[in-house]
Amino acid sequence: MRTTAILVIVSLLSLVALMLPSILFLAGRMELATVKWVMLLATVVWFAAATPWMWKQTG
Amino acid sequence: MTAKQQPQEVTSSSEFEREPVPASRLLGFKSFIGMYAGEHTAGTELMIGPLFVAAGVSAFDLIVGLIVGNALAVLSWTLMCAPIATRTRLTLYYQLEKICGRHLVTLYNLANGVMFCFLAGAMVTVSATALGVWFKFEMPGLNDLYPNSVGWVVAVLFVGGMIAVVAAYGYQTVAKIANVAAPWMVLVFIAFGLIGLGQFITASNAKIDSVSDVWTLAKTTIWKGGDPFPGRTKFTFWHVMFFAWFCNMAMHIGMSDLSVFRFARKSWYGVASGTGMYLGHFLAWIAAALLYSVQLYQVDLSPAELQALASAGLLEEFQSHEMILSADTIRQLIAQGVWAQPPAVLPGPMAYRVAGLTGLICVIVAGWTTANPTIYRAGLAFQAVIPRSSRFRVTLGTGLVATMAGMFPAIAMKLLDFVALYGLVLMPMGAVIFVDFWLIRKFGLQSSFAERSGATFNWAAGAAWLVTLAIAWGLVEFAGVQIYFVSLPGWFVAAALYIGLSVVYQRRIRPAIGQAEAGPTAAQG
Numbered sequence: 001m002r003t004t005a006i007l008v009i010v011s012l013l014s015l016v017a018l019m020l021p022s023i024l025f026l027a028g029r030m031e032l033a034t035v036k037w038v039m040l041l042a043t044v045v046w047f048a049a050a051t052p053w054m055w056k057q058t059g
Numbered sequence: 060m061t062a063k064q065q066p067q068e069v070t071s072s073s074e075f076e077r078e079p080v081p082a083s084r085l086l087g088f089k090s091f092i093g094m095y096a097g098e099h100t101a102g103t104e105l106m107i108g109p110l111f112v113a114a115g116v117s118a119f120d121l122i123v124g125l126i127v128g129n130a131l132a133v134l135s136w137t138l139m140c141a142p143i144a145t146r147t148r149l150t151l152y153y154q155l156e157k158i159c160g161r162h163l164v165t166l167y168n169l170a171n172g173v174m175f176c177f178l179a180g181a182m183v184t185v186s187a188t189a190l191g192v193w194f195k196f197e198m199p200g201l202n203d204l205y206p207n208s209v210g211w212v213v214a215v216l217f218v219g220g221m222i223a224v225v226a227a228y229g230y231q232t233v234a235k236i237a238n239v240a241a242p243w244m245v246l247v248f249i250a251f252g253l254i255g256l257g258q259f260i261t262a263s264n265a266k267i268d269s270v271s272d273v274w275t276l277a278k279t280t281i282w283k284g285g286d287p288f289p290g291r292t293k294f295t296f297w298h299v300m301f302f303a304w305f306c307n308m309a310m311h312i313g314m315s316d317l318s319v320f321r322f323a324r325k326s327w328y329g330v331a332s333g334t335g336m337y338l339g340h341f342l343a344w345i346a347a348a349l350l351y352s353v354q355l356y357q358v359d360l361s362p363a364e365l366q367a368l369a370s371a372g373l374l375e376e377f378q379s380h381e382m383i384l385s386a387d388t389i390r391q392l393i394a395q396g397v398w399a400q401p402p403a404v405l406p407g408p409m410a411y412r413v414a415g416l417t418g419l420i421c422v423i424v425a426g427w428t429t430a431n432p433t434i435y436r437a438g439l440a441f442q443a444v445i446p447r448s449s450r451f452r453v454t455l456g457t458g459l460v461a462t463m464a465g466m467f468p469a470i471a472m473k474l475l476d477f478v479a480l481y482g483l484v485l486m487p488m489g490a491v492i493f494v495d496f497w498l499i500r501k502f503g504l505q506s507s508f509a510e511r512s513g514a515t516f517n518w519a520a521g522a523a524w525l526v527t528l529a530i531a532w533g534l535v536e537f538a539g540v541q542i543y544f545v546s547l548p549g550w551f552v553a554a555a556l557y558i559g560l561s562v563v564y565q566r567r568i569r570p571a572i573g574q575a576e577a578g579p580t581a582a583q584g
Contacts (some may be wrong), residue, residue: 026253028261036415039417040415043417051239
């Protein structure tokens with residue numbers, strides 16, 4: 001139960017990390033190369049953290 | 060624009076295929092919100108947005124057309140499809156069988172399966188463009204009809220083959236992956252748009268201090284309107300509005316989503332489709348359109364296209380924005396023999412430019428997770444035609460047909476026309492269901508006539524379907540009406556034909572059986 005709660009929080013944070021770079025890029029505060037790396041990292045974290053609890057939820 | 064990617068609880072309830080969904084299995088509003096949001100953010104959205112740009116759409120026509128068209132689509136789900144679904148609680152196929160008879164439903168299944176195959180083919184095409192970024196083979200151009208390189212054929216075979224095998228073996232697993240990917244995918248699409256806008260602002264040196272500055276940039280630089288690219292149809296406000304409204308016509312007015320909303324507690328849950336419309340068919344389309352506009356503005360084209368510009372000594376003029384890649388300049392470049400056709404719409408490279416590897420993963424996942432249920436459902440439709448065939452073999456065969464279709468870029472590059480055709484082909488049966496449920500008894504006729512009379516082919520419904528399609532084809536072919544506009548009058552034609560033909564069919568051709576069993580059906584209460 002506690003693990004699931006942590007995974008949910010981590011996955012939600014990864015979605016924030018996925019979006020934030022594009023907003024910062026639009027505001028001229030981040031380089032495109034950095035945006036791409038952060039988005040990739042956020043993608044890996046999302047699939048790693050969300051799959052266990054979402055898989056169960058849809059199972 | 061996609062086939063169903065329903066929540067697990069909906070897809071797994073196959074036990075209600077021939078009976079109303081019981082009250083204990085009804086679902087809440089939230090189930091439908093998530094389903095529609097994920098379902099309508101598909102790989103094909105990455106084609107549709109750019110094709111609007113190639114159609115010379117202006118900023119006002121695009122934004123307002125999408126707002127109005129999507130609102131009409133949501134209303135169609137809420138006021139036409141969901142009220143019938145929550146009253147009958149039957150699948151589309153069972154509802155149709157009661158009205159049309161088993162043989163006519165088989166014909167409908169065949170048409171549905173073929174359209175699903177081509178749609179899945181377009182999704183395979185989209186996914187295969189991602190492989191081009193890695194393997195650098197020649198990819199199809201905007202007006203290409205046939206495969207143009209061995210590399211392209213191999214890429215489509217690989218992607219389509221994988222999708223077909225997975226759909227045949229593990230549909231449920233991919234459906235779960237699709238559910239996990241959905242929230243991520245929606246945000247990646249939005250990120251595409253934000254990054255694309257950021258690139259446009261940087262490249263054009265525009266000064267943006269307010270929303271009105273963004274609107275000015277959109278009107279004057281991003282979507283200026285004007286002529287369409289050579290070989291494309293000009294899109295106005297009306298084109299965008301009708302396209303947004305009718306691109307899922309098979310599902311709302313065509314009543315495919317009876318199978319979904321039969322699980323809804325209330326008919327107003329139809330408004331949940333708004334999440335799909337305004338995330339997928341508004342934000343995602345605008346984001347994808349931005350990506351293509353950026354690509355054109357920055358002259359960030361394929362090596363062959365750049366080489367051709369360089370050979371003609373024009374590359375610098377375009378890169379310094381002394382000249383812009385508008386419809387006029389593209390037409391001139393084609394007339395001068397510099398290019399054979401307008402710059403290609405390739406979702407893989409477009410997504411890679413703005414979001415790197417994440418963009419490529421998004422293109423592959425978006426195409427894969429939506430082609431998977433499309434192929435699976437096409438397989439189910441074909442299996443209904445040949446009931447004794449193995450589901451595995453039919454799904455695999457369907458996937459291979461979709462793969463063959465995906466090799467021909469014409470379907471993806473002409474996706475706007477194909478999607479309009481897809482809705483048109485299945486729409487008349489939606490009109491038949493609507494009339495049969497709400498109106499037919501007011502004319503002294505019987506609803507669910509095939510069930511009552513034991514007919515296996517209700518000729519009134521069959522003729523209403525086919526004659527409507529023939530009239531629509533005649534309007535497009537001989538009267539010059541564009542395909543985007545024939546579905547609306549087509550619905551009224553189908554409805555009127557069904558009533559008129561039912562008078563003849565029920566009173567003259569099968570009167571004895573028809574009159575013997577008059578009265579409302581149990582399902583319609």
